[in-house]
Amino acid sequence: MKSMKSQDQAIRLWIVGSIGIDTIATRDARRENLLGGSVTFACAAASFFTKVGAVGVVGSDFPAAFLERYRRFGIDLSGLQQAAGKTFHWEGVYDDDMINRRTVKTELGVFERFTPELPESYRDAPYVLLGNISPELQLHVLEQARGARFVATDTMDLWINIARPALLKVLARTNLLTLNDGEARLLTGCFNLRACAEALLKMGPEYIVIKKGEHGALLFTRDGIAIIPAYPVKAVCDPTGAGDCYAGAFMGWLAKSGRVNLSTLRQALLHGSAVAAFGVEDFSMARLESLADAEIEARVAELRAMAAL
Amino acid sequence: MKSMKSQDQAIRLWIVGSIGIDTIATRDARRENLLGGSVTFACAAASFFTKVGAVGVVGSDFPAAFLERYRRFGIDLSGLQQAAGKTFHWEGVYDDDMINRRTVKTELGVFERFTPELPESYRDAPYVLLGNISPELQLHVLEQARGARFVATDTMDLWINIARPALLKVLARTNLLTLNDGEARLLTGCFNLRACAEALLKMGPEYIVIKKGEHGALLFTRDGIAIIPAYPVKAVCDPTGAGDCYAGAFMGWLAKSGRVNLSTLRQALLHGSAVAAFGVEDFSMARLESLADAEIEARVAELRAMAAL
Numbered sequence: 001m002k003s004m005k006s007q008d009q010a011i012r013l014w015i016v017g018s019i020g021i022d023t024i025a026t027r028d029a030r031r032e033n034l035l036g037g038s039v040t041f042a043c044a045a046a047s048f049f050t051k052v053g054a055v056g057v058v059g060s061d062f063p064a065a066f067l068e069r070y071r072r073f074g075i076d077l078s079g080l081q082q083a084a085g086k087t088f089h090w091e092g093v094y095d096d097d098m099i100n101r102r103t104v105k106t107e108l109g110v111f112e113r114f115t116p117e118l119p120e121s122y123r124d125a126p127y128v129l130l131g132n133i134s135p136e137l138q139l140h141v142l143e144q145a146r147g148a149r150f151v152a153t154d155t156m157d158l159w160i161n162i163a164r165p166a167l168l169k170v171l172a173r174t175n176l177l178t179l180n181d182g183e184a185r186l187l188t189g190c191f192n193l194r195a196c197a198e199a200l201l202k203m204g205p206e207y208i209v210i211k212k213g214e215h216g217a218l219l220f221t222r223d224g225i226a227i228i229p230a231y232p233v234k235a236v237c238d239p240t241g242a243g244d245c246y247a248g249a250f251m252g253w254l255a256k257s258g259r260v261n262l263s264t265l266r267q268a269l270l271h272g273s274a275v276a277a278f279g280v281e282d283f284s285m286a287r288l289e290s291l292a293d294a295e296i297e298a299r300v301a302e303l304r305a306m307a308a309l
Numbered sequence: 310m311k312s313m314k315s316q317d318q319a320i321r322l323w324i325v326g327s328i329g330i331d332t333i334a335t336r337d338a339r340r341e342n343l344l345g346g347s348v349t350f351a352c353a354a355a356s357f358f359t360k361v362g363a364v365g366v367v368g369s370d371f372p373a374a375f376l377e378r379y380r381r382f383g384i385d386l387s388g389l390q391q392a393a394g395k396t397f398h399w400e401g402v403y404d405d406d407m408i409n410r411r412t413v414k415t416e417l418g419v420f421e422r423f424t425p426e427l428p429e430s431y432r433d434a435p436y437v438l439l440g441n442i443s444p445e446l447q448l449h450v451l452e453q454a455r456g457a458r459f460v461a462t463d464t465m466d467l468w469i470n471i472a473r474p475a476l477l478k479v480l481a482r483t484n485l486l487t488l489n490d491g492e493a494r495l496l497t498g499c500f501n502l503r504a505c506a507e508a509l510l511k512m513g514p515e516y517i518v519i520k521k522g523e524h525g526a527l528l529f530t531r532d533g534i535a536i537i538p539a540y541p542v543k544a545v546c547d548p549t550g551a552g553d554c555y556a557g558a559f560m561g562w563l564a565k566s567g568r569v570n571l572s573t574l575r576q577a578l579l580h581g582s583a584v585a586a587f588g589v590e591d592f593s594m595a596r597l598e599s600l601a602d603a604e605i606e607a608r609v610a611e612l613r614a615m616a617a618l
Contacts, residue, residue: 097500214502224614224615227541229538304618308618309576
């Protein structure tokens with residue numbers, strides 16, 4: 001566990017998304033009552049680099065021990081709402097390949113009526129990660145972000161299919177869009193990823209990060225392409241939240257660096273690969289909880305050596 | 310078209326595999342009577358770097374114009390047999406993603422009774438690429454390769470399923486095994502690619518190249534891992550033969566360099582990525598026929614810049 005962060009630092013980055021309690025089955029194990037959700041993974045990953053605030057909702061059943069786990073990462077919880085009812089619950093089963101998965105159960109609970117509100121202490125934060133929630137809610141919370149200088153947006157096939165007009169409004173106010181290859185194809189109607197990226201760059205964002213899981217990511221800008229490798233993990237225990245760890249870590253790294261350009265983005269994404277590769281080594285946040293800053297830097301160095309040409 | 314190679318250079322590399330006449334349909338086009346087969350693509354790609362000989366069989370229907378196309382690449386044809394009967398024919402249809410494909414028709418023709426024999430002028434060649442034919446035939450031809458110093462082997466799911474004992478004998482005499490991720494999993498029974506590679510390294514080869522198509526490749530050795538990016542192609546016209554171009558180009562580059570180590574392999578595989586990326590820009594060998602050495606080096610430089618960390 002890294003050292004406790006001071007609670008009175010200004011928030012540099014806030015992250016909105018889901019908070020859930022997961023049940024996860026893989027070939028080798030089945031676990032219940034796991035702390036999950038995009039905010040959980042992304043904030044934990046970001047906390048290694050910057051002061052991060054969580055915007056989300058939990059139910060009255062949410063264990064105090066889970067709140068304590070956030071606090072131990074130094075995550076600010078002023079943006080966390082607690083509502084009467086049950087916390088969002090997701091149950092999934094992974095294929096043997098540890099990539100494809102099937103949702104067994106989704107109980108929205110208090111997440112169904114979630115309207116994110118920014119605490120005053122988050123409103124001047126320069127970095128924003130809009131996790132995968134409905135584009136209407138992403139817009140609603142973005143309206144309150146008067147200090148936002150760099151907005152990263154995540155989305156999914158559901159919103160592309162049922163809320164495209166609102167999503168396009170979000171994209172017009174987005175600096176960096178992160179999505180996977182299938183979503184890029186769905187959103188643009190293109191097959192070739194370079195063609196997808198060209199179409200996406202016209203929708204507003206200056207930066208497109210196409211995530212390909214174990215195959216790494218591609219960063220597209222108007223000026224060029226960067227290929228970011230994934231770290232070849234020795235044993236994947238639970239891939240849940242890998243994409244959120246990736247996004248949280250790279251936004252945390254950017255927030256720390258304070259500058260956004262092709263060069264800082266490469267380094268930010270490389271750190272995203274490293275942290276995400278740790279995250280999948282155990283269930284929920286377990287590996288992140290034991291992770292030291294020096295381990296992240298060692299893995300970044302290892303990845304750089306593997307990918308050196 | 311690069312300059313004609315002298316016909317009297319010693320053969321540095323020979324390649325055995327299939328030679329076929331393909332019919333290929335994509336979303337945008339359908340073409341018949343295309344020169345194809347693993348030997349065709351691999352030899353053409355290798356010819357940019359070294360003196361290469363082709364070992365394969367064609368039927369009595371094989372057009373003289375196709376032989377002339379090989380010669381224009383400077384490919385030595387002493388290892389080419391012409392037999393009475395029809396040339397191997399393959400017909401395939403690509404999905405819109407230009408990755409998955411369905412075989413519509415396979416007519417083995419003279420390929421069914423093919424027994425590769427090495428001409429005397431190939432027997433001292435130091436570099437060997439055993440293309441995807443039955444392991445029994447790979448063994449047969451390898452017996453004749455008295456000068457072989459570095460043997461690369463390609464294979465496929467069919468041989469893993471029906472000819473495993475013979476394949477294991479080939480692997481015991483193989484320096485570098487190239488296969489895709491699905492084949493690596495099938496051959497080892499492992500899921501994780503690092504675990505696959507560890508198991509494969511115990512079967513004989515010092516080097517394992519796991520090809521992941523548009524996602525690049527991973528090179529595993531006992532001492533470490535190299536991540537080799539694929540070049541993001543703007544418009545894929547026909548992906549047929551991309552893996553063969555890749556293997557041919559990297560073996561050609563190695564044969565030219567004359568040294569095999571982690572560093573030369575990285576450069577060889579990078580050149581494989583570049584040449585394969587050109588190959589898919591048009592049907593059959595069309596793009597390779599117009600390709601200049603300087604274009605390959607420019608693409609290598611571009612790929613290096615994209616992947617620089």
